Amino acid sequence: MTDDHRQIERDAALWLARRDAGGWDDRQQAALGAWLSETTAHRVAFLRLEATWDETARLHVLAAGVSHPQIPARGAWQGSPYFAPLLGDTGITASAPRHRMFRPTRARRWPLLASMAASLLAAVTIMGTLAWREVTHVDRGEWQTALGAQQVVHLADGSSATLGSASELSAALSRRERDLYLPRGEAFFDVAHDPARPFVVHVDGYHVIAVGTRFDVRHEGSGLRVVVTRGLVRLRSARDPQLAATDLPAGSVALVKGGAVSVQQVPLDEAREFLTWRDGYVVFHGTPLADAVQEFNRYNAHKIVLADPSLGSLRVGGNFRLDNSAGFVRLMQEIFPVHADSGSGDIVLSRRPGSHRK
Amino acid sequence: MGESVDAWFVRDILAHEAALMRFLHRNWRDHDEVSDLRQEIYVRVYESATRKFPDSPKSFLFTTARNLLTDRVRRQRIVSITAVGDLEQLHVLKDELEPDRWFSGREALARLARALDRLPDRCREVVWLRRVEDLPQKEIARRLGISEKTVEKHIAKGSRLMADHFHGIIDRDIPPGDRQGAHARIRKPT
Numbered sequence: 001m002t003d004d005h006r007q008i009e010r011d012a013a014l015w016l017a018r019r020d021a022g023g024w025d026d027r028q029q030a031a032l033g034a035w036l037s038e039t040t041a042h043r044v045a046f047l048r049l050e051a052t053w054d055e056t057a058r059l060h061v062l063a064a065g066v067s068h069p070q071i072p073a074r075g076a077w078q079g080s081p082y083f084a085p086l087l088g089d090t091g092i093t094a095s096a097p098r099h100r101m102f103r104p105t106r107a108r109r110w111p112l113l114a115s116m117a118a119s120l121l122a123a124v125t126i127m128g129t130l131a132w133r134e135v136t137h138v139d140r141g142e143w144q145t146a147l148g149a150q151q152v153v154h155l156a157d158g159s160s161a162t163l164g165s166a167s168e169l170s171a172a173l174s175r176r177e178r179d180l181y182l183p184r185g186e187a188f189f190d191v192a193h194d195p196a197r198p199f200v201v202h203v204d205g206y207h208v209i210a211v212g213t214r215f216d217v218r219h220e221g222s223g224l225r226v227v228v229t230r231g232l233v234r235l236r237s238a239r240d241p242q243l244a245a246t247d248l249p250a251g252s253v254a255l256v257k258g259g260a261v262s263v264q265q266v267p268l269d270e271a272r273e274f275l276t277w278r279d280g281y282v283v284f285h286g287t288p289l290a291d292a293v294q295e296f297n298r299y300n301a302h303k304i305v306l307a308d309p310s311l312g313s314l315r316v317g318g319n320f321r322l323d324n325s326a327g328f329v330r331l332m333q334e335i336f337p338v339h340a341d342s343g344s345g346d347i348v349l350s351r352r353p354g355s356h357r358k
Numbered sequence: 359m360g361e362s363v364d365a366w367f368v369r370d371i372l373a374h375e376a377a378l379m380r381f382l383h384r385n386w387r388d389h390d391e392v393s394d395l396r397q398e399i400y401v402r403v404y405e406s407a408t409r410k411f412p413d414s415p416k417s418f419l420f421t422t423a424r425n426l427l428t429d430r431v432r433r434q435r436i437v438s439i440t441a442v443g444d445l446e447q448l449h450v451l452k453d454e455l456e457p458d459r460w461f462s463g464r465e466a467l468a469r470l471a472r473a474l475d476r477l478p479d480r481c482r483e484v485v486w487l488r489r490v491e492d493l494p495q496k497e498i499a500r501r502l503g504i505s506e507k508t509v510e511k512h513i514a515k516g517s518r519l520m521a522d523h524f525h526g527i528i529d530r531d532i533p534p535g536d537r538q539g540a541h542a543r544i545r546k547p548t
Contacts, residue, residue: 005397013514020488021495021510044367044400048375051368052521056489058467059474071486074475 005041012045016053142170145185148299148323150278158192159199162278164218165299165322173197186218186298188275191231202238206256209234215248216275220298223257227274235261281321289314289332293349296325302342304329307350311338363407370415371403375525378423385427393522395430399423473523477516484512485520 015032018024036043139156143163151163156173163169167185171178178199180189191199191210201208201217204224208217213231218224226235228248235254236245246261248254251271253264273283282295290312293304299322306312314336320328329340329347337352378399382392402422412418474482480502487498495513499506 005394008397009393009518010514013518014510016517017510017514020513021506040401040404041397043364044404045397047364047368048372048400049517049521051372052524053517055466055524056470056474056485056520059470059486059489060492061467062471062490071483074482 005045008041008045009049011035012042012049015046016049020053139173140171142168144168147301150280155192157194157197160190162188162190164188164277182217182219184219186216186277188214188216188278190214204256205237205239207234207236207238209236209245213250223255225256225274226252226254227271228252228254229268229271229275276319277322280323281319283319284316286315286317288312289316289336292316292328296320296322296328299323300325302345302347304347304349307348311336311349311351363404366407366411366415367400367404371400371419374416374419378419379525381420381423382427395423395426399426402426469524470520473520476523477519481512481516481519484509485516488513488516 015035018028019032036046141153141155143151143153145151145163145165145167147166149165153161153163153169153171155161155171155178157178159178161169161171161180164186167187168183169185169187170181173179176197178194178197180187180199180201182201182203187201189199189201189210191213199210201210203217203219206224208215208226210231210233213233214229215231215233216225216227216229218226226233226248228250230250232250233248233252234245235248235256237243237259246254246263248263249265251265251268253266253271253274255262255264273285276283277299282292284292284295290306290309293306293312297303302325304325316332325347329342329349332338332349333340338349339352341348341350375396378396379392382395383389386392386395399419399422403419406412406418406422474485477485483502484498487493487501488495493501495509496506499509502509
């Protein structure tokens, strides 16, 4: 099966190359047509290679204004203005400055030398300090996101944190423990398994403790929410260590408000829906409009305001992009008797005149 | 007749190959089988479109993919739970939310340049001369002192590798969920 597919792909590539060689005549075209018609597998393999090959015509711009006596070295076009921010993650010349104009001959060697020098220096530094760092090293970092923004943070222990809108996170990772602080906002943690080093999120007077797991912590004025999608998380009051800790297995949604912890067990799929903000959208199932609006307001500068509190109890369902509150409001106007006014910057929702049903 | 199935397939299906490959890599443990799965999915989608174009090509593509994976798991007599990530979930939504288009011009160019850099030396040289400098195959053979047949073989190989590399296998080591937003690294103490 697999070999079959690979052979078909090789055949398709040969047809493509032969046609590309020029001198292609009707007889050959007919032969290609016959081969393509033999099975759908032939056709889709050929279409796929052809589509990408056509796409490679874009590479032509790399030659613009430059004559190449030789083919440039790999990564040599890093300096090309065509790529400025895009090739940044290739790792090829990560340490070389990338703001130069595209000067093919000299620019080509310089980043290479610079990166060689940088990696040599790095190697020496690492060897010299490795032993000492092993014992005392603490990796620290602080991150903040703006309203509506999102940031993925890769921690030195292999864990990652995804910061939601208007959030703040700091980290101190030592050999003994991993301490994270979330003074405000929301973060999703994907924790690298390391039983010897507990991973503790300090938030709002609580410790959220994980070993190797995935969970989300949201810290807002009104309280704290922890959603666990994998493994086990332990929630403990930092202020009162006497209080029993609460164990949260995957599928838990814990709400902490005024010192009280309530835990709800939901199917995993449902728990994951709390995390869709990482992909820029939100899922509602019969959610009160008041809650839905709050969700959008966490991400957008132009707040949605309910002029009539009774609107808050309308139920909303569906998937919505968080950055498209205007689209959400438009939809609300279509399905509900509401009127939106965004004259003042904020979007004020009020009941459409004459729609009072009580 | 409306538009041809070929054109539809290139525009509305192949455009999602990067997302499809991520989906397959995430949900099928044996990565060697992924390109085989992809081809089979394409065959199913194409044949179905010859009868009727689906309303939503992307959803149809991922539904087909999901069904194929489920079939495959059932066919394996001993069902191994680890063979698939999460059969229920299958992360479809996330992949379906990827941009539904061919890459933007600049992004495509960057990906192509990266894909080109991953070709073996001779192959890269040939593809460069053909696609960047626009030399005919015959002229490339002359310039490199190799036979035209050999140039043709390099083009064939290049077209296969470029297709693989262009469509996002490059990024497969990045864990899911990490592709959006800026990447930051912890600051080293000074």
